[in-house]
Amino acid sequence: MPSSPTPQWHWQPWPAAERARADGAWTAAHAWLASLPGMPAEALPLQRDGHGRPRFRQGARMDAGWSHSGDGLLLACVRDAVLGVDMESERPRPKALEIARRYFAPAEADWLEAQPAARDLAFLRLWCAKEAVLKAHGRGLAFGLDRLAFAEREGALVLVEADPRLGDPASWSLREFVPHPGYRAVLAWRPNTMHG
Ligand SMILES: CC(C)(COP(=O)(O)OP(=O)(O)OC[C@H]1O[C@@H](n2cnc3c(N)ncnc32)[C@H](O)[C@@H]1OP(=O)(O)O)[C@@H](O)C(=O)NCCC(=O)NCCS
DSSP states (O other): OOOTTSOEEEEEEOOHHHHTSTTHHHHHHHHHHHHSTTOOGGGOSOEEOTTSOEEOOTTOOEEEEEEEETTEEEEEEEESEEEEEEEEEOOOOTTHHHHHHHHSOHHHHHHHHTOSTTHHHHHHHHHHHHHHHHHHHTSGGGGOGGGEEEEEETTEEEEEEEOGGGOOGGGOEEEEEOSSTTEEEEEEEEEOGGGO
16 A cells, blocks of 8 residues: 555556446456555445545545556555546647637646647646546546646646635645556645545
């Protein structure tokens, strides 16, 4: 089990046969979580809340999430924090600017517009960052992509503005990474004092 507060993650292939099963990721996530050293047996299974977000039982002091994209599944778990994870496969995003102008914060769209050569990757990073925070919060995209804004600081995305329901932007930690060649991912987490 990961020690506080850095999330632990695991990438695994996600073949078509697994994707075809409605509970495939759920089953894979439970197998991985159960294999983590120190995972209490009574912590599993997770429950889905009313919005579809997987959750440990109240008081378990852990959080977990996963994301599937292309042929990959990314699983993550953390102790004493609220966690969101998103992964996307790298591919051309011809509508990146159009989507950003419609759904992102204006400053984010400006940032994308200013870098035509690197726009696809920048869009992917922003998208993963937004989804990771929104999945951690638990309402997903329905909460609104424009309710949180990121800016690049020294090469890394930082949450600079957020709806008060997402908490203090400065309380969020972000990890952008390549979990497997051809994929980009973001883990977003913040301390969860409610668990403790
Ligand atoms: C649900 C949602 C977060 C999934 O994101 P995605 O990029 O399409 O897919 P990902 O592979 O990254 O993530 C899927 C996982 O997110 C988790 N998830 C589902 N609903 C979630 C929520 N409200 N908050 C956080 N995580 C959620 C699940 O574990 C799901 O995997 P599983 O169904 O195999 O168990 C996104 O589609 C969304 O926000 N949709 C709008 C809200 C919605 O339609 N909810 C449907 C339930 S009412």
